[in-house]
Amino acid sequence: MYKPIDDVTATPKTVFAEAGGSSLGLAPLRGEESVDAVVIGGGFVGCSAALHIAERGMRVVLLEANEIGWGSAGRNVGQVAPRATKFEPETVLKIYGPVYGARLNDAGAGAPDFVTDLADRYDIDITVVRSGILTAAHTPAAAETLRQRTEYWQRLKVPVEFLTRREASEVIGSDDYHGAMIDRRGIAINPLAFVRGLALAAISQGAVLYERTRMTGLTRVGEEWRVATDEGALKAQHVLLCTNAYTDDAWPGLKKTVIPVRGYQIWSKPLSKADRGRILRGISAMVDTRRLLSGMRLHPDGRLQFSGGLGLGREIEPELAKRLGQIQAIFPDIGLIEAEGWWSGWVTRGISDGWRLHRLAPGLLTAIACNGRGVAMGAIMGRELARHVCGVPAEDLIIALTRPRQIPGFAFHKSVAALALRFWGWKDRREIRQATKLVERTSERPAA
Numbered sequence: 332m333y334k335p336i337d338d339v340t341a342t343p344k345t346v347f348a349e350a351g352g353s354s355l356g357l358a359p360l361r362g363e364e365s366v367d368a369v370v371i372g373g374g375f376v377g378c379s380a381a382l383h384i385a386e387r388g389m390r391v392v393l394l395e396a397n398e399i400g401w402g403s404a405g406r407n408v409g410q411v412a413p414r415a416t417k418f419e420p421e422t423v424l425k426i427y428g429p430v431y432g433a434r435l436n437d438a439g440a441g442a443p444d445f446v447t448d449l450a451d452r453y454d455i456d457i458t459v460v461r462s463g464i465l466t467a468a469h470t471p472a473a474a475e476t477l478r479q480r481t482e483y484w485q486r487l488k489v490p491v492e493f494l495t496r497r498e499a500s501e502v503i504g505s506d507d508y509h510g511a512m513i514d515r516r517g518i519a520i521n522p523l524a525f526v527r528g529l530a531l532a533a534i535s536q537g538a539v540l541y542e543r544t545r546m547t548g549l550t551r552v553g554e555e556w557r558v559a560t561d562e563g564a565l566k567a568q569h570v571l572l573c574t575n576a577y578t579d580d581a582w583p584g585l586k587k588t589v590i591p592v593r594g595y596q597i598w599s600k601p602l603s604k605a606d607r608g609r610i611l612r613g614i615s616a617m618v619d620t621r622r623l624l625s626g627m628r629l630h631p632d633g634r635l636q637f638s639g640g641l642g643l644g645r646e647i648e649p650e651l652a653k654r655l656g657q658i659q660a661i662f663p664d665i666g667l668i669e670a671e672g673w674w675s676g677w678v679t680r681g682i683s684d685g686w687r688l689h690r691l692a693p694g695l696l697t698a699i700a701c702n703g704r705g706v707a708m709g710a711i712m713g714r715e716l717a718r719h720v721c722g723v724p725a726e727d728l729i730i731a732l733t734r735p736r737q738i739p740g741f742a743f744h745k746s747v748a749a750l751a752l753r754f755w756g757w758k759d760r761r762e763i764r765q766a767t768k769l770v771e772r773t774s775e776r777p778a779a
């Protein structure tokens with residue numbers, strides 16, 4: 332069966348490549364070494380874990396099967412929402428419990444600051460856009476929910492605003508949405524620059540990083556782990572598996588705890604100067620409330636980045652004409668939107684769709700099951716793994732160290748996920764059709 336780690340090995344050209352620095356060009360591991368900790372995976376979690384372990388003076392080695400940032404870390408949208416998961420805080424409390432849930436909510440609220448503080452500390456140029464993240468409602472019911480959420484957050488003195496249909500239309504530059512919420516704490520960054528910067532920071536603190544080095548085996552030898560690779564091996568007391576959606580078979584059963592879903596991104600040629608001023612005015616990024624979430628970013632050079640659909644198998648060219656048509660329909664008042672490029676990467680759906688820290692065996696930990704809040708929360712989870720390796724008790728971590736739970740009926744996950752994607756897509760389209768009809772019936776053009 333096709334696995335995310337089977338994707339082509341070149342790091343894709345994305346809209347972030349030009350400003351994202353160059354590949355680090357690190358050598359593969361050859362020979363045998365003994366260290367305190369081995370980190371597997373060079374994404375946000377792995378690089379942050381290596382950095383935070385090295386900062387405490389321990390000997391740490393990171394192995395990346397491809398290049399630093401090759402996984403989702405170099406393939407995402409770069410939105411940093413002030414949220415740990417896609418859930419509302421009270422749901423987080425239910426899923427993680429009152430103590431850990433409260434810590435996770437706090438960590439989520441501070442996520443943008445965590446990223447910018449780390450970038451400042453290590454002089455990483457992540458091109459921060461600080462205007463806030465807008466969530467647009469695809470139906471009147473979703474707008475009402477956003478309005479209530481805004482009031483809830485405002486009572487907690489959080490800088491959020493609700494936009495009526497007319498206001499949302501002015502900011503977004505489209506009449507397709509029924510209201511919106513802006514959270515001014517949200518930022519957008521260059522995620523490739525961030526992950527590469529974390530890797531360089533880790534190296535500056537004494538961590539040793541190897542690229543083109545896949546862990547091929549993991550065995551317990553006495554009190555230590557032996558990590559095997561094609562051309563070498565490492566021995567360590569601690570091993571951190573930071574491979575998230577790209578988790579392979581190296582640890583039995585771990586990959587069955589998440590369902591990988593491929594997300595496509597498309598970016599356009601620069602829009603004209605006039606058109607840039609007409610859409611997504613004064614916001615860092617936008618998502619909408621559909622089940623098959625759609626996101627957009629207008630980059631400072633006028634290139635529009637937007638979701639290009641989801642998949643479950645091998646990478647194929649997204650339906651560019653269809654996707655461009657959909658975007659053009661959202662923004663009918665601007666000139667022709669032409670695609671410049673596309674890429675894809677994998678996210679995970681877990682049992683409860685939020686980060687999990689697991690103790691798989693003595694000295695063997697993982698952070699996995701991220702539902703899309705991986706830029707900041709991945710780096711935070713990496714720091715948490717590092718804290719535990721460096722002696723912080725499990726009960727003081729942001730979330731509990733739990734045992735992994737395999738997804739029931741995992742063998743059928745692809746068929747079930749395919750059905751779910753089709754069903755959610757159908758529901759989204761149906762709701763949008765109903766909402767459009769409602770607006771037409773009441774001939775309610777955007778009204779305050």
Ligand SMILES: Cc1cc2nc3c(=O)[nH]c(=O)nc-3n(C[C@H](O)[C@H](O)[C@H](O)COP(=O)(O)OP(=O)(O)OC[C@H]3O[C@@H](n4cnc5c(N)ncnc54)[C@H](O)[C@@H]3O)c2cc1C
Nearest residue numbers: 372374375376396402403404407408410546594676705706
């Ligand atoms: C299209 C898309 C859009 C997204 N948008 C956002 C967004 O806007 N904001 C946000 O916060 N999150 C977003 N995400 C999610 C975010 O990118 C991920 O949650 C995050 O990158 C996960 O980081 P990670 O370090 O856990 O894993 P990854 O970055 O995926 O890194 C895992 C690494 O492990 C390596 N690996 C796997 N197996 C082995 C092995 N055996 N040996 C050595 N190395 C191995 C892989 O090569 C890979 O590089 C998005 C994701 C996608 C795909």
